[in-house]
Amino acid sequence: MRPMIKKRMSAPYREVSSRLKRLLTEGRVIEGSLYRSDRGNTPRHQLSDRATGRFRNIYVPADFAEDVAAWSANWAEAKRLLKEMSEIARAELVEAITARTGRRTVAKPGRGAKGSASGGPRRKCPTATRRSKG
Numbered sequence: 001m002r003p004m005i006k007k008r009m010s011a012p013y014r015e016v017s018s019r020l021k022r023l024l025t026e027g028r029v030i031e032g033s034l035y036r037s038d039r040g041n042t043p044r045h046q047l048s049d050r051a052t053g054r055f056r057n058i059y060v061p062a063d064f065a066e067d068v069a070a071w072s073a074n075w076a077e078a079k080r081l082l083k084e085m086s087e088i089a090r091a092e093l094v095e096a097i098t099a100r101t102g103r104r105t106v107a108k109p110g111r112g113a114k115g116s117a118s119g120g121p122r123r124k125c126p127t128a129t130r131r132s133k134g
Contacts, residue, residue, distance in 0.1 A: 013088045020081040029078055030071040034060065
């Protein structure tokens with residue numbers, strides 16, 4: 001079976017991959033947002049994230065707040081880099097398939113089936129409309 005795409009990573013993919021590796025080796029990552037809430041006379045720091053559709057809050061002592069803020073920023077940067085890597089890989093895949101088959105494999109926005117998520121016009125279901133009894 002022939003490989004569909006080349007095994008070596010492209011230069012843009014390698015660049016983003018090395019930035020992600022560097023980020024992950026330099027410090028920790030933690031998912032969530034660190035926020036400060038003032039309760040009474042003392043400020044409180046909490047790390048908030050969503051798990052299984054519900055919010056979770058973790059109390060963060062003031063002396064940990066700076067470190068946790070950096071970890072949270074690292075998480076956001078890692079997530080952004082992963083999305084960038086995915087976009088590069090997607091473009092390379094489409095290019096490889098197009099080169100092999102001679103056809104474009106991805107539908108252009110707005111050209112999909114009617115009512116689809118690709119931007120076509122939405123139609124109302126004929127049974128969903130109410131008729132007044134007269």
